[in-house]
Amino acid sequence: xxxxxxxxxxxxxxxxxxxxxxxxxxxxxxxxxxxxxxxxxxxxxxxxxxxxxxx
Amino acid sequence: xxxxxxxxxxxxxxxxxxxxxxxxxxxxxxxxxxxxxxxxxxxxxxxxxxxxxxxxxxxxxxxxxxxxxxxxxxxxxxxxxxxxxxxxxxxxxxxxxxxxxxxxxxxxxxxxxxxxxxxxxxxxxxxxxxxxxxxxxxxxxxxxxxxxxxxxxxxxxxxxxxxxxxxxxxxxxxxxxxxxxxxxxxxxxxxxxxxxxxxxxxxxxxxxxxxxxxxxxxxxxxxxxxxxxxxxxxxxxxxxxxxxxxxxxxxxxxxxxxxxxxxxxxxxxxxxxxxxxxxxxxxxxxxxxxxxxxxxxxxxxxxxxxxxxxxxxxxxxxxxxxxxxxxxxxxxxxxxxxxxxxxxxxxxxxxxxxxxxxxxxxxxxxxxxxxxxxxxxxxxxxxxxxxxxxxxxxxxxxxxxxxxxxxxxxxxx
Numbered sequence: 001x002x003x004x005x006x007x008x009x010x011x012x013x014x015x016x017x018x019x020x021x022x023x024x025x026x027x028x029x030x031x032x033x034x035x036x037x038x039x040x041x042x043x044x045x046x047x048x049x050x051x052x053x054x055x
Numbered sequence: 056x057x058x059x060x061x062x063x064x065x066x067x068x069x070x071x072x073x074x075x076x077x078x079x080x081x082x083x084x085x086x087x088x089x090x091x092x093x094x095x096x097x098x099x100x101x102x103x104x105x106x107x108x109x110x111x112x113x114x115x116x117x118x119x120x121x122x123x124x125x126x127x128x129x130x131x132x133x134x135x136x137x138x139x140x141x142x143x144x145x146x147x148x149x150x151x152x153x154x155x156x157x158x159x160x161x162x163x164x165x166x167x168x169x170x171x172x173x174x175x176x177x178x179x180x181x182x183x184x185x186x187x188x189x190x191x192x193x194x195x196x197x198x199x200x201x202x203x204x205x206x207x208x209x210x211x212x213x214x215x216x217x218x219x220x221x222x223x224x225x226x227x228x229x230x231x232x233x234x235x236x237x238x239x240x241x242x243x244x245x246x247x248x249x250x251x252x253x254x255x256x257x258x259x260x261x262x263x264x265x266x267x268x269x270x271x272x273x274x275x276x277x278x279x280x281x282x283x284x285x286x287x288x289x290x291x292x293x294x295x296x297x298x299x300x301x302x303x304x305x306x307x308x309x310x311x312x313x314x315x316x317x318x319x320x321x322x323x324x325x326x327x328x329x330x331x332x333x334x335x336x337x338x339x340x341x342x343x344x345x346x347x348x349x350x351x352x353x354x355x356x357x358x359x360x361x362x363x364x365x366x367x368x369x370x371x372x373x374x375x376x377x378x379x380x381x382x383x384x385x386x387x388x389x390x391x392x393x394x395x396x397x398x399x400x401x402x403x404x405x406x407x408x409x410x411x412x413x414x415x416x417x418x419x420x421x422x423x424x425x426x427x428x429x430x431x432x433x434x435x436x437x438x439x440x441x442x443x444x445x446x447x448x449x450x451x452x453x454x455x456x457x458x459x460x461x462x463x464x465x466x467x468x
Contacts, residue, residue: 055301
């Protein structure tokens with residue numbers, strides 16, 4: 001199992017796609033997960049969404 | 056289940072249960088609630104003359120000439136500037152209009168009834184593509200065509216509807232979705248099914264054969280004939296889900312070429328607006344980038360109902376306008392699942408294994424995910440008097456949804 005980890009890594013990239021694209025360009029094995037913070041990180045909207053979740 | 060989920064379930068249940076049927080063609084002033092003399096209805100959220108986009112101004116000028124309020128465009132502009140014309144959104148009068156969406160008192164409109172809940176919706180008759188009023192053109196040929204529509208087309212349709220009885224619009228839409236239509240920019244199948252349905256009744260009217268022939272040719276040549284029935288059908292269905300306490304479902308998405316506006320079920324009587332974006336456009340021959348106006352028309356009611364851009368998987372040819380592939384088209388439909396609460400039970404997509412189209416845009420999901428409603432649309436020239444310049448793709452602006460969410464939290468939070 002540990003030996004497996006030392007071979008070519010399999011990468012899961014979460015968030016910024018540039019990292020995934022760079023890895024692919026270098027021949028790495030990467031899967032991209034399209035994730036963004038809720039409401040794009042807008043604190044006011046995140047608070048409102050939380051508040052409405054409790055209704 | 057939370058109060059919002061419960062309310063949203065109720066809203067979409069009513070939208071799904073709605074049964075829109077076309078029952079006739081009548082004069083706007085005789086049927087549209089609150090339609091007054093010297094009043095023009097327009098697409099999108101409320102707007103006054105000084106902020107109106109070029110195509111909306113052009114359509115206002117043309118409508119004033121059509122009504123006989125002004126002899127030419129200069130006099131029409133003076134009337135509008137002088138406050139002698141009252142403007143109101145179609146949506147606030149149970150109506151919808153494509154592009155500039157200008158409906159004047161003497162224009163004929165389709166009458167659509169929701170047989171399940173009793174509400175009605177109205178829309179003018181489609182004039183075809185190119186140099187037409189709804190795209191802001193107002194030249195003599197535009198007015199002449201509108202007058203011909205009133206003289207021959209509307210009376211024939213009025214009489215034909217008396218013989219056909221109510222036409223089931225939901226059934227036409229369901230069938231057309233299996234024939235390559237996404238039912239916004241592509242209404243080829245819907246238009247042909249509707250025309251085929253009406254032709255025998257047109258002949259039964261006993262009207263002069265040449266009139267019948269001209270009307271059939273006009274409607275048959277126009278691939279958007281049904282758009283003006285699809286839109287009130289969608290409005291009649293969505294209005295059934297409007298005004299439900301605690302519901303976060305958007306029941307209207309619309310634009311006037313200046314502002315993009317939305318209405319939310321749990322916030323009746325309120326508009327939430329942001330600047331209208333500019334669509335990515337495939338231009339008709341003779342037009343180029345920079346000619347296009349900003350996003351315009353009530354026709355985004357199709358997307359609000361899970362059609363058009365939301366049903367992109369059905370009509371890859373529409374996505375091709377900006378170099379997209381069939382896979383992109385399917386991806387747009389998949390993406391819209393992320394911001395909706397259910398799938399339509401009657402409107403399905405063959406290329407998505409007959410999955411229902413994404414229905415019930417939840418403003419919370421739009422704000423949370425950052426995924427914006429995807430819209431297929433016609434594009435008008437930015438200046439008055441020119442007309443249509445192409446077809447395009449566009450996303451609704453986020454600010455409408457953020458403003459609506461804020462208002463919702465203030466009311467219910």
